[in-house]
Amino acid sequence: MTQDDLDVLGDIPALRSLAFHMEICTKTTPWEDPRPEDWLRIRKGFQSLNSFRFECGPWEWMCLIFEAGSMPKLEILDLEVPSVENYLIQKLGFDLGINNLSCISTVTLRFSNRGCSQENEVAIRKSVSIHRNRPALEIIRKKARS
Numbered sequence: 001m002t003q004d005d006l007d008v009l010g011d012i013p014a015l016r017s018l019a020f021h022m023e024i025c026t027k028t029t030p031w032e033d034p035r036p037e038d039w040l041r042i043r044k045g046f047q048s049l050n051s052f053r054f055e056c057g058p059w060e061w062m063c064l065i066f067e068a069g070s071m072p073k074l075e076i077l078d079l080e081v082p083s084v085e086n087y088l089i090q091k092l093g094f095d096l097g098i099n100n101l102s103c104i105s106t107v108t109l110r111f112s113n114r115g116c117s118q119e120n121e122v123a124i125r126k127s128v129s130i131h132r133n134r135p136a137l138e139i140i141r142k143k144a145r146s
Contacts, residue, residue, distance in 0.1 A: 003040060010045015010070075018046070019053035019078075022063070039063055042070040042097075049073060055080040055110075066097030074101050077135075080110035099131050110140045 001022060009018065040063055046052075049071050054064055064079075077098070098104065107128050109116075116124070121139060128137045 001040065006040050007043065007045060010043065013048060015046065015049055017051040018049060019055075021055040039065050042066045044069045046071045047073070051076040051078075053078040053080075064096065066100045068097075068100045070097070071101055073103055075103050075105045076108075077101065077104055077106070078108040078110070095127060098128060101131075102133075104131060104133055104135045106136045106138075108138045108140065110142060116141060 001020070009015070042064065044067075050073055052071065052074055056063065098107065109124065116139065124139065125137060128135060
């Protein structure tokens with residue numbers, strides 16, 4: 001999916017719920033820090049969206065950021081990522097722009113593959129707790145398949 005594809009989806013006025021899986025988010029290799037041009041940015045679209053689920057493939061990093069004015073009616077955010085990489089915590093403080101989601105009431109984070117350390121969970125909880133709505137946060141650790 002490209003930024004243009006995401007912008008087209010954001011322009012659908014009747015869209016209330018959206019779920020998608022990204023198998024390959026970027027051109028960045030797993031050992032490189034993500035480049036700014038590789039991020040998908042949720043901009044001023046998605047004006048009626050209430051529920052959003054985003055899932056990254058098994059070797060991807062979270063490549064999505066919510067900009068000011070995006071998804072103004074979003075209440076439910078459900079993200080599934082392989083792990084919380086150090087990049088997200090150390091460089092972004094897990095700031096994906098969740099504070100730009102003005103109506104958010106529930107945030108669910110599902111971690112598969114490499115999981116989420118206790119230290120990273122604390123950073124995530126802190127990031128979500130500063131939202132003015134005090135959204136409910138659920139962190140789910142999925143077991144790796146044998």
